[in-house]
Amino acid sequence: MRSWQEEQIQLLTETHSEGDFLSALSQIADELGFDYCAYGMRMPLPLAQPRIIMLSSQPQQWQRHYLDDYYHSVDNTLHDMHSITPYIWSGEEHTGSTKFWEDARAHGLQAGWAQSSHDARGIVGMLTLARSRSYTSFKELRNRALQKSWLAQTAHEALSRVLVPKFLPEAETQLTTREVEVLRWSADGKTSGEVGNIMCISERTVNFHVNNALVKLGANNKTAGVIKAAILGFL
Template identity: 50%
Template sequence: MEGHQEWLHGFAQAKTEAALLELLAKAANELGFDYCALGMRLPLPFSNPRTVMFNNYPQAWQQRYQSEQYLRIDPTVAQGMTSTRPMLWSEALFASSRPLWEDARAHGLQIGWAQPTHDLKGVASLLTFARSGEAIGRTEFQANAQKMHWLAQAAHAALANILAAKPDGVGTIKLTEREIEVLRWAADGKTAADSAEILAISERTVIFHIDNALRKLGAANKTAGVLKAAMLRLI
């Protein structure tokens, strides 16, 4: 891949998942792959973290992957949640998910390269390029490892921005300085009365700012609000 500045501009201009997918498909082709996929797991909600996925795999495989709920047993997804090391598809990697491995190969997805990315907000993503042709050798891996790592990070940042810009995205949550202050003191275990004394304001004012913050965060109570704000790095 040539011209990182041109690619950076492209990622910055991508405002939808479709536009981002188009860029990644072009990058995949330049690196000798037929297909690409990008998935991102968000840290919220706590009980069932949201996962966003899109790809240009054959339609039959997309339907198969969903109907068989392969996401639950995909080893690249599991390892990508705890590591940022690149993964090349192999029988060993899919040893515990043999049906998935054999099914993917039957759909023309035989060779794959998966690159995880994690950010400081606790968000993880996985960029995967796949093809049905020649295996990835040492020379190809060494030549493209840095490019793949860079693409995964750029794609992660672009998708995070796209999601944050949506009406229900975390990027739309804007807390005031006072709301941040009262939530920080609440995170330290301070009561509304304690915070009022520390901040030299009335307890009623503290409660007012906490209530406003909880409304913006969509949290049912102070504990949930503090946890959500902390996970989103808002406090």
Template identity: 45%
Template sequence: MEAWLEEQFCLLETKGSSEDFFAELSKITSALGFNFCAYGLRMPYPLSAPRTEMLNNYPTPWQQAYQEKNYLQIDPTVHHGLSSQLPIVWSDQVFARTPELMEDARSFGLEYGWAQSSRQANGTIGMLTLARSSEMLGPNELARYRYQLLWLTQVAHHGLASRICAEKFDMPELSLRELEMLKWTADGKTAEEIALILGITTRTVNFHISQAMRKLDVVNKTAATVKAALLGLI
């Protein structure tokens, strides 16, 4: 167990892109008996259609089918991961409402699977999914690898979320003053009230709020406050 954990710490120190990190992650999951590995990252914004990025070594035809049939929207393991950080094991019961999804997955060799999600303070949600073509995941195996899988979920999210965000998303950098204005705004204070509390002019308050709006690429201070909060900035 100690040697295995040391390997995970080495993985965290892996340099390079998200693809490089995922390749190393796949080797570790393969050693645990899973020939398929997937990681999905969901950003908290925009609320109407949160952005999602995925890395996996699934068969290309299955990746295409999953995307073309929009299975992401009905995948019960994804829905579970968005509301719970407890692991979930694939079963007919789990896919009872989406049998076509399970049938399609099995046709590409994805028979048995396990998934668990993890969250970061900035609002991102990541989910690690491991699958294989044969040998059902029994309670003894799950108990034996319980701590490894839990730790691996955290390692995957910590290592991949930061890389994907840096590669795919423009994370805004707000000044301390801009963040301060948004915090007071989130508490329901008007610009005049914030100015009085901080001993500055209303014009200064509005300037910092407008700067925050520009950096966050939103059209009003309400949207700026919501986005900053969802991204874990305030």
């Protein structure tokens, strides 16, 4: 007999589109006792305006309210995206925007659980599970904590596989060992001439490797290329 984790791995890894992913995640959320689920993913690039993709089974009216009323600015779960500690809400013990929480409860989001995920490419994700009843027992938290934390990581990996080729193709770039090395020294502030001396190659060869890396990364100049390579975990 397969374990719960094995069943969910197969369910999520077989998804090939955002719709398939949300359908699978909704099924798992229901098995865990939650009416709704959502997954938000923030790409690390572009730096000035990172791309954010949000998939949600929450009521459509609530999703419209969330966007129209700029609730992202007061949503405590989003403010916890840099923490790996789960964020749990239940009842009316919330802090922050009263209007936000009243509106959420009015649309059936009475209690929930959220946890962020981070990977080596700088991609940040947030899994949110919510339901219409407000009570969350200590026993439930204790018994389901590992499953939900595991689900957050598995969902992140599954959705990344779907979204990265479309929204962050640079992350799938294959840099050579030499390209990585010259970019790494450049990130430390070394000039092409200094890098050449360190690596015992000509300055022209250094620039050759740098330019090849920039083409692969889709970067307009060396500074942008070094930043991209560092953010994506190549260095």
